[in-house]
Amino acid sequence: MPDIHLSPFISCLSWTLLLAPLIAASAIWLFGIHRRRLAANLALTGMVTSFGCALWVFDQALRQHSHAFAWESSVEWLSVPGFTVSFGVLLDPLSLLMTLIVTGVGSLIFLYSTAYMKADAAFSRYFGVLSLFAFSMLTIVLSPNWIQLFIGWELVGFCSYLLIGHWYAKPSAAEAGKKAFMVNRVADCGFLLGILALWGISGSAASERTLHFHSLQARLPDLIASGAIPSSLLTLVGLLLFCGPIGKSAQFPLHVWLPDAMEGPTPVSALIHAATMVAAGVYLLCRSFWLFAMSPVTLSTIAWVGGLSAILSALLAVVEQDLKRILAYSTLSQLGYMVMAVGLGSPIAGMYHLSTHAFFKALLFLAAGSVIHGTHQQDIRKLGALRRSMPWTSGSFAIGSLALCGIPGLSGFFSKDAILVLAHERNAILYWLAVSTAGLTAFYIGRAWFVAFTGTSHGTHAHESPPIMTGPLSILAVLSIVGGYLGIPHFLGHPNETIHWQVVFTSISAAGIGLALSWLIYGRHWLSAQKLVLALAVPYSFLQRRYGIDEFYNAYVTHIQQRFIAGFCAWFERACIIRIGVNGIAWTTYYASWLIRLWQTGKVQTYALTFLIGVLGLIFHLIRQ
């Protein structure tokens, strides 16, 4: 069992690490909302403080003899008899790695944002929400229990909603924010039920139950072994919990929100919708891998959802014209790889790819942001020859692309290879899906590169971005190159593995074929893209309609949910409950009184007659007795 001892010094560091962005966010909301420079400085200070603390803790962790440390420090946040929830930090290799990624990449993106958002009217609000996001994300990462994780989970969703809808005057941005929140809400519905069910099976009486990660891990296997928990229930819990990652990590069929989320500012896309928040789902799967691993059905569902998401979104990226949306589909596809890796039984491979992906995808997004900043254009057809006007940006984009393709030597190669080797061992179909995805990946990113960065300029005026933007790009570019040599799997407790030459050869060939094809079509124009589109019209339009999934959801929401279900309830309310029920009773009373009123004519004759009838009736009654 890992040791739980936590020195006061590290405890203090870890709390600072968690709370610094929250303090920054509160200060911005209270004092900085009309002071632009103060807001940016506060946010940056909070984030860098966090990163500094994370590095310090990391340094302390490296001094440990064993890699299986687990430090925890928490306070009781909610405590009523039968239900206690603590709030705190849990530092182990997994959470520390994720913290370093979140705060490190986060600091760079915060810095980049100060230049990117310079002209924005709501500059302070942007940094206020971004700081809140950083805190929420750290809440997830450092959480020692399911409830705190859920708290962070919901808060990052809220921040994502606000940041996607940052330019709320644009109807598409407002709708995209709403859509992201709603899709995640639907997924979280299952997730919350999963947490409740997990709580329910963790003990027989309320007082014995727990949602603490370590206590659950210590207790559940015994309960299962003793037969107290049926395996079907365990599968149900696993599948319900997996709903959370399906929403947050945008896996099929709930992936629809992520491409639309590109309506937000580009640094947001880089930080939230590529490097950190969307990876939270994968992090969650790794965090409680032992739980999912107890049910083979759950595990294979996870693997298949991941594998299918990977290839289906890579296909969508091929037909997309918007630079940011290409990257968004690419993110979906890479997340699919990670989820598949966990499903195939290796959370370490998943986390490894998560880390390298955070570097190169943040790099790609920031480079795309630099392009948008320099040209105010994000349709790749209208871009071209950026290589000359934006050398730093283009260089970074090229490095990011090559890392994404899995070119040997770059970070993406090692992590993707780990997943492919795993798939090769465990599941042949998923292996070939993953290899095809690798080929498609090379093709679509090659297409983006050749169309937007080479060839001829389309008259768009382009200028290189300021150093405050290219600086973070360079650092991320270096990380994308060396990410494979940092020993990430080793830090997570995985021994160095030998290279599987057959898989390496296959994956390099797939990437090479993809890149070569994109070069031939878009670089050399050896094959005309238009002719290809015409020749493949049917599958092309099917892909352009995104498999019809968005149309299906829209139809469901407007016709079935809004018009039929809600409309029926509103009609029932108005017609049955109000008109027939309530007003009906009122009218009955009214007409009954009207009937009685007929009697009250005000004429003495009527009253005398009534009196006479009464008297006669009385006499008759008396006589009968």
Add this chain to the structure above:
Amino acid sequence: MSSPLLAIILLSPLVGALIISALPPQNLLGIRRIAVSSSALCLVCALGVILSYDTVKAGYQQQIYLPWIPSLGIGFHLGVDGISSVLVLLHGLCAFSGVLISYAITQQVKEYFIFYLTLIAGVFGVFLSIDVFFFYFFYEMAVIPMYPLIGIWGSDVKEEGVVRFSKEYATMKLTIYLTLGAVIALIGLLWLYVSSGSHTFDLIQMQQHLDNHPLAVSVQRSIFLLLLIGFGFIAPMWPFHSWSPIGHAAAPSAVSMLHAGVLMKLGSYAIIRLAIGLLPEGAKFWLPWVAGLCVMNILYGGLVAMAQKDLKLVIGYSSSSHMGYVLLGTACLTSLALDGAVLLMFAHGLMTALAFAMIGHIYDQTHTRYLPDLGGLAHQVPFIATCGVIAAMASSGLPGFANFVAETLVFVGAWDSHPVAVACGVVGLVITAVYMLRLVRGTFFGPALRSFASVRDASSPFSRLSYALLIGVLLFIGCWPRPILKIIDVSAQSIVARALRQHQPEPEPETIPVEWVKVPNP
């Protein structure tokens, strides 16, 4: 008599109303100042009550007792336990912000504040009374000012310019509904008084008497049903809810705040206090049915809210949907769920008050509440838009707000006995998010509309204070729920323990000596 806090809370709005009635109607400043200071005094005292509540001693505290009609066992008996002290604080907060929001009222200000302060005093009276007679008295005292408040200062519910529900209809329906509910409950209470043979209306004595001489199970069930229906009208339980959304929509915003924020909670409060507290056998029999009805409340109310186009109707139906969670928490008879239910009354009260204040401001400025007419208001009213987003998020149970803590407790507490109802409740949260986000999107986001160019934000420090107060408390409780839950839990534990205690059948008085019958008090 320990401290005069409760008497001050009850008398301060009444004295305020009296002073205002003596002021000339032109003296707007004086009238408003009196109203603000009397409600502020209530708030301060309510804070004092909750801060001085002793969780070790538990039970009713700060009691004040004046005998009134001893022969019938009626006395003026005030006191608070953990549950009512939290609700008194809720009412204090809503009343104070309501008075500040009422600065927007410009016609017949004097009469308005007289009625409004009477309403405030009535609701305080209900929460403070531990004598059933006065409980009922104050309840009627709260209902009566509602009628003129909505009828005179309210507004019609319009749809595309056509009046759908007139304010006269709304106020009539609301008053009749509330009175009818109260009368049904009164029959139950009188039956209880007569059949218990305790000859007292005092809640504490009645409870002791019933502990020692439990009523027959069938009688308990019948009385419980009467109380459940009577107070269910107010709660509002499906299908008796239709007065509330229309009433909220037609009422002036400060009245909607009190109404949806506090008055609706009287129903569930009375069910917890009187029905469950006095009739454990009835509770065991009927509460599973209540759990079923809650699901109707939650899902049906939410779906109807989804189809509404008037902002106030959206919030109105959402209130009836969210009261379903309160009823669900009440129906489980576990202290966890009851804690959640009481905290949700508190949280939902503040959230709804915030939402109605925000909508009131929009209506004052734009003269419309019709969703298709609105849009892009965040450009003109950034502060109100922020409040709107916060209200939407609190309502859909975002962590950080008290609503999340309360809903989590309800779900956790209800999980063992009603997992299906909990699942429906979780789906209800999705529905809530649908209509709240649609409301925020439709009202605040999108391009700025030229027709609203002259719309002003809430800029006076008074109105900002009222929003800040509501948001601040929601956030504070949401981030640090332990202290308030400790206070609630003490009382919830004792109510649940009392309801679940196995009663011995009443022994024959001839064969068993009197001393044996007496169960020692806990």
